Every structure is written in structure tokens, then in C-alpha cells.
Amino acid sequence: MRSGSHFAQTASSNPLVNSPCEKCNIAEMSLCHALSCDDLRKLSSISTGIEVGKGVTIINEMDSADFLFNVTGGSIKLYKLLPDGRRQMTGFLFPGDFLGIAMNDCYAYSAEALEDCRLCRFPRARLEELLKEVPDLENRLLNMVSNELVLAQDQMLLLGRxxxxxxxxxxxxxxxxxxxxxxxxxxxxxxxxxxxxxxxxxxxxxxxxxxxxxxxxxxxxxxxxxxxxxxxxxxxxxxxxxxxxx
Amino acid sequence: MRSGSHFAQTASSNPLVNSPCEKCNIAEMSLCHALSCDDLRKLSSISTGIEVGKGVTIINEMDSADFLFNVTGGSIKLYKLLPDGRRQMTGFLFPGDFLGIAMNDCYAYSAEALEDCRLCRFPRARLEELLKEVPDLENRLLNMVSNELVLAQDQMLLLGRxxxxxxxxxxxxxxxxxxxxxxxxxxxxxxxxxxxxxxxxxxxxxxxxxxxxxxxxxxxxxxxxxxxxxxxxxxxxxxxxxxxxx
DNA sequence: ATAAGTCTTTGATGTAGGTCAATATGACGC
DNA sequence: GCGTCATATTGACCTACATCAAAGACTTAT
Incomplete structure (x- = not known):
């Protein structure tokens, strides 16, 4: 086996782990931050806890963006590829980070687990419905994306100059x-x-x-x-x- | 004079131009896209049309982010600077683009008019209030930022590789x-x-x-x-x- | 029209970081 | 502990792009 992981080797074939949002230890720094108990319950109801082993590809650039994730354990690398294989990392994710913000219909990048990871998975369609119901959640997401955009621009300065x-x-x-x-x-x-x-x-x-x-x-x-x-x-x-x- | 502009040379000293959103010719491609007449009126009520001449600095990196803008005419360059003067453009804006998305309390970059420009200016505090009232507007903004993040990541690939x-x-x-x-x-x-x-x-x-x-x-x-x-x-x-x- | 300033193009040369190749180090299975 | 494999380090050399310098080409002002 390629790594010492005990976890399954594909994100989709994993045993689903039940980990309700109410108990989540990273809630205060993630998407769920500052939500009311009631809203948290709604979010919890559409989420599934999953685990992926080191080296597993969690999402693939250009695949249909059907799920979004919240990272609750481990770390993840995000990258884009050129046709000839040149690679650009777009970021690294750690507990509390959100995965899948940057997408249209397809994911804009691939994501691979750097270590065994724990994730909170949301079906995109249901999350989008929920956004309409829970303005606080949408506002929180807007702040997160906005923040990521600032970081992306810092990275442009770094890469270019x-x-x-x-x-x-x-x-x-x-x-x-x-x-x-x-x-x-x-x-x-x-x-x-x-x-x-x-x-x-x-x-x-x-x-x-x-x-x-x-x-x-x-x-x-x-x-x-x-x-x-x-x-x-x-x-x-x-x-x-x-x-x-x- | 440095340019042939007829416009005033600072963004703040400009005569304010009255241009209600209802008449705006770029509405269908901007923030205002897909808003109801009623919501559009609300947005209109907090916006001020302004004009800035070529070469004018519209916002300054690190200044308090008090206003956001919608570009309705002309073009704009966005950039960040290193202490020694090295510069990284983070983007160019054209009619329909939104200026000021990426900020925390301060602007994350500076913006300068490449040509004489027409802008629609929103006080940040009032726009944020309005976002709470008009979920469609917040959703629209989320989509715009999300989209910009995807572009920012393409730009990282370009710059790095x-x-x-x-x-x-x-x-x-x-x-x-x-x-x-x-x-x-x-x-x-x-x-x-x-x-x-x-x-x-x-x-x-x-x-x-x-x-x-x-x-x-x-x-x-x-x-x-x-x-x-x-x-x-x-x-x-x-x-x-x-x-x-x- | 002409002069002055700015921006663009072109050429000659330099260098930061890439490429290629050879060890060295560490992680894991047995 | 020992062998295998993957990753990290180090060295020698090369090249894409930067830097420096000098013409051209536009712009705007007078």
C-alpha cells in the first residue's frame, strides 16, 4: 500500500462517519462560525462526515462540482495543471478551511489529501437551497470567499514579482x-x-x-x-x- | 495638464453626476443584473454616479474601504506594490465590473483610471445594510466574487508556470x-x-x-x-x- | 510646424533560477 | 537490523528573461 493510511483509498467509497455539526470541534473557525443553533441544525442535516486517506484525490479539476467540503482534520493540497503536466498549487487547506468555493459548474482545481483527512461534505444543490433560507450562512460564505480573494491577490504579487x-x-x-x-x-x-x-x-x-x-x-x-x-x-x-x- | 481629460483630477473632488440605476446601460452585465425593479430602486437610492479623469487614483491600497464601485464607463488598472516599488497588477476593469470586492477593512489594492471613467459609487456601510435586506443582491455578489476567485487562480497558474x-x-x-x-x-x-x-x-x-x-x-x-x-x-x-x- | 516629453522597440550583455546528474537521507516493510 | 524506495540535498552547467543602453515613434503644447 502506498501509505500507512487506514482509510479507504477513494473519497466516494468511504464509510460515512456520523459527526453532527453540534459536536464539531472546529466550528468556531469554519463556515459554521456564528450560526444560530437552529441554523446549525439545518446545516448539519445536509452534511455527511467522511474520511479520506493520504494521497487520495478528493476533487478533480473539471469534474462536475456536486459537493462542497469543510475540512475538519488533516491537510489538503489544491492544484491546477497545464496540458503538458506543469503544475501550480493554488493553496493548502487545514482544519476549518472550506473546499470548493471557487467553481462555476466544474471545480476550478483538483484537491488531494496530504495526510489522512476528515471532511464535512455538503451536496452543492442542497447547500445552495439552504443559502437562500439562511442569509447568515450566505453572508458568512461571502466573507470567506472575499477573504480568499485577498489572499489570492497576495499570491499573485508573490508569484509575479x-x-x-x-x-x-x-x-x-x-x-x-x-x-x-x-x-x-x-x-x-x-x-x-x-x-x-x-x-x-x-x-x-x-x-x-x-x-x-x-x-x-x-x-x-x-x-x-x-x-x-x-x-x-x-x-x-x-x-x-x-x-x-x- | 498630464492628460487631455476634461474630468477633475481626484475622485473625491468630482462633481457628482446623477445617473439613476433604472437608466443604466450596463445593468444587464453588472451587480444589478437580475434584480427586481424594487430592489434596483433600493440600490439606486444609495448610489452616486461619479466621473474620474485618466490617470486618477480611485482607491489606494491600505486606505479604509469606505466605498465600493461599479464601473459603467472607461477602464481601470488594479495593482499592489512592494516596499521597493515593484508592482503587480491584479487586474483590469471594464464597464460592468465591480471594484472593491476584495477587502477587509482596507482596500487590498490600488486602482487607477486608464481612461476617463464613469463609476457608480456605493457607501460600503449602506451597501452592507442593503445586502441583509436583499438576499438576491448578496447572492449575486457571492457569484461575482466566486467567479473572480476562479480567475485569480488561473492567473496564479499563468504567473507561476x-x-x-x-x-x-x-x-x-x-x-x-x-x-x-x-x-x-x-x-x-x-x-x-x-x-x-x-x-x-x-x-x-x-x-x-x-x-x-x-x-x-x-x-x-x-x-x-x-x-x-x-x-x-x-x-x-x-x-x-x-x-x-x- | 516644431520642440519636449513619454512610451515603445531593438540590441548587447548579465544573472537568477532552471535543468541535469549524482549522492545523501529518511521512511517503511520484512 | 537491513534492503528498498521515495524524497531531499548538493554540484555543475545552461537558458529564459532581466537589465542596461540607445534609438525610434507618438502625443501634446506652444
Whole structure:
């Protein structure tokens, strides 16, 4: 087997897990944030908890967008492909993130589990009905998409105009900020994705990402105790490097 | 004077132009699309028509986001800056487009008029109130933002993974598609922005944009009758080049 | 018409980061 | 513990695009 996962290998063939929204431990940072008990019950009634193993493709670019998901555990990579196989990561998702916002009739990107994942799945048609009934939910979704658009524009600036070292430092900082927001501490961050995933996120090659990280290690700005974890030793320096202040 | 504009040189000092939504000629392709007469009247009541001259900065990155706008005439460039002056265009707006979607409390980017422009201005606070009252409006906005996010992700793929020629061809095609949608014909497209604006949109320099365009001219794929206008002679070839099929 | 300023094009040269190739390191199954 | 496989690192070299510099081509003002 390709990974040590105990989960089934396709999203659709999974045993469905019953996990009502009321008990959800990530509710306060997700779509469900700030909904009334009543609205939460409605949302719960159309959702199904599912689990997918590491490496499983959850959605496929160009497939009909029949489901939306809320990530409740694990992490996910999102990417688009060119005909010849070149790949651009459009984002990484962690617990509390919403998957499937960007779509028309088809998904705009593919999503693959970086680790074993837990998801909350909504049939799109029923969610759209519910949006009409529950304005708070629609408003919440609007804020989430709006926010994602701001991040997408930051990423455009990064991809179009930053140097390799600025890109890598910006990436580490954004992970650190996220970790800070969720856990309170942001010095040690988890890197569930590989170097080539990072490269494809930043518009660089594996080799350049690797060289840049060694560079930062040599300067003492970061340490990499184990693959999959990274410690930031000098966040000021990292911030300066991220904006080209050096 | 820097331009031949008859309009005032700052957005705020302009004479306000009364242009009720009911008469608006671009309504069918904008925010106002598919609203009932009643809802349209409500929207109209909080909007002010304004005009800004070529070169005027309409909004400034990091300024408090007090107004949102609907573009009803002219064209606009959106951009973000790094501390050292490097610039990334995040988009170009044309009649029917909405300005100000991506913001938290502050604007996420600056906007400058490429030509004399006509805008429909909404105070943010009042628009947000109206959103609560008119679910159709919120739904429409959600669709627009969602759509923009899809485009932003296409742009990430372009910036991170495409070559210079692929970038330029993709850009011309997206303008052509837009023109097609709005006017029915997409062979001749208008280029109100300069070469360096295009460069900053595509993550290239002025010189590379210019060289790439000359290249396409020499191959007979495009012609540039006047600066500010461009004709596509071979759209199939352009499409292939845009995706690296050559 | 002419002069001044701006934007575009073209050419010559430089370099950041890509490509190709060879180890090194770590993860997992047995 | 040991072999296998995948991923990460490091080194040598190359190239697409940037940078620097100098003409052209438009625009607008007088």
C-alpha cells in the first residue's frame, strides 16, 4: 500500500462517519462560525462526515462540482495543471478551511489529501437551497470567499514579482501566522507537503526550494528538526527577507 | 495638464453626476443584473454616479474601504506594490465590473483610471445594510466574487508556470473572450493599458512584452494597427501558444 | 510646424533560477 | 537490523528573461 493510511483509498467509497455539526470541534473557525443553533441544525442535516486517506484525490479539476467540503482534520493540497503536466498549487487547506468555493459548474482545481483527512461534505444543490433560507450562512460564505480573494491577490504579487528567497520566506511566514491564529504559538510550524509541492506553490523548482531552505538554515534563521516540521528562530529577519528589505 | 481629460483630477473632488440605476446601460452585465425593479430602486437610492479623469487614483491600497464601485464607463488598472516599488497588477476593469470586492477593512489594492471613467459609487456601510435586506443582491455578489476567485487562480497558474509567450497569448485571449462576451465580436481588442502595465500584470518586463508582441506580429498571428488596438488574425494558433502546445 | 516629453522597440550583455546528474537521507516493510 | 524506495540535498552547467543602453515613434503644447 502506498501509505500507512487506514482509510479507504477513494473519497466516494468511504464509510460515512456520523459527526453532527453540534459536536464539531472546529466550528468556531469554519463556515459554521456564528450560526444560530437552529441554523446549525439545518446545516448539519445536509452534511455527511467522511474520511479520506493520504494521497487520495478528493476533487478533480473539471469534474462536475456536486459537493462542497469543510475540512475538519488533516491537510489538503489544491492544484491546477497545464496540458503538458506543469503544475501550480493554488493553496493548502487545514482544519476549518472550506473546499470548493471557487467553481462555476466544474471545480476550478483538483484537491488531494496530504495526510489522512476528515471532511464535512455538503451536496452543492442542497447547500445552495439552504443559502437562500439562511442569509447568515450566505453572508458568512461571502466573507470567506472575499477573504480568499485577498489572499489570492497576495499570491499573485508573490508569484509575479518576488525573488526565490522572498517567496520562501513569505510562505513560511504565512504558515506561521496561520498556526499562530489557530494554536497561539507560531514558532514551530508543520510542513505536511513535500519540497516539490512547495515549489509548485511558489513558482519554483524543488531544487531551488531546497537550496533556499539550506541557506536560511545556515544563517540560523530557521531549523528543520525533522522533515515535516520547521522552527523559526528569527522572525524579524524572516519578515525582512520576505519583503526584500535586505 | 498630464492628460487631455476634461474630468477633475481626484475622485473625491468630482462633481457628482446623477445617473439613476433604472437608466443604466450596463445593468444587464453588472451587480444589478437580475434584480427586481424594487430592489434596483433600493440600490439606486444609495448610489452616486461619479466621473474620474485618466490617470486618477480611485482607491489606494491600505486606505479604509469606505466605498465600493461599479464601473459603467472607461477602464481601470488594479495593482499592489512592494516596499521597493515593484508592482503587480491584479487586474483590469471594464464597464460592468465591480471594484472593491476584495477587502477587509482596507482596500487590498490600488486602482487607477486608464481612461476617463464613469463609476457608480456605493457607501460600503449602506451597501452592507442593503445586502441583509436583499438576499438576491448578496447572492449575486457571492457569484461575482466566486467567479473572480476562479480567475485569480488561473492567473496564479499563468504567473507561476507559464513562459513569456504563453503569458502574453493567454492575456490577449482573455481580453478577446471578454470583448466577445460584451460585444459579440472578439477579433479586434482594445488595449488601453501601456506595455509596462501589461508586463506588471504578467510578471514580465516592458521589454519582454514588447519583444513577444513583435514576435507574434512577425508570425502574422496578430496586427497592431494603432497603439491601443490589437487585431487577432489566427486565434487557433494563439490558443495553442497560450497553453504551450507548440 | 516644431520642440519636449513619454512610451515603445531593438540590441548587447548579465544573472537568477532552471535543468541535469549524482549522492545523501529518511521512511517503511520484512 | 537491513534492503528498498521515495524524497531531499548538493554540484555543475545552461537558458529564459532581466537589465542596461540607445534609438525610434507618438502625443501634446506652444
Amino acid at each position: 518576488k525573488t526565490a528567497i522572498e517567496k520562501v520566506c513569505s510562505f513560511l511566514l504565512s504558515l506561521a501566522k496561520r498556526t499562530q491564529r489557530k494554536t497561539g504559538a507560531g514558532h514551530v510550524i508543520s510542513l505536511p507537503m513535500g519540497r516539490s509541492d512547495i515549489g509548485d506553490y511558489l513558482g519554483l523548482t524543488t531544487e531551488t526550494v531546497s537550496r533556499t531552505l539550506t541557506n536560511l538554515k545556515k544563517k540560523g534563521i530557521i531549523s528543520i528538526p525533522t522533515n515535516g516540521q520547521l522552527e523559526i528562530n528569527d522572525i524579524e529577519e524572516l519578515t525582512d527577507l520576505a519583503e526584500g528589505m535586505d | 507559464k513562459t513569456a509567450i504563453e503569458k502574453v497569448c493567454s492575456f490577449l485571449l482573455s481580453l478577446a473572450k471578454r470583448t466577445q462576451r460584451k460585444t459579440g465580436a472578439g477579433h479586434v481588442i482594445s488595449l488601453p493599458m501601456g506595455r509596462s502595465d501589461i508586463g506588471d500584470y504578467l510578471g514580465l518586463t516592458t521589454e519582454t512584452v514588447s519583444r513577444t508582441l513583435t514576435n507574434l506580429k512577425k508570425k502574422g498571428i496578430i496586427s497592431i494597427p494603432t497603439n491601443g488596438q490589437l487585431e487577432i488574425n489566427d486565434i487557433e494558433e494563439l490558443t495553442d501558444l497560450a497553453e504551450g502546445m507548440d
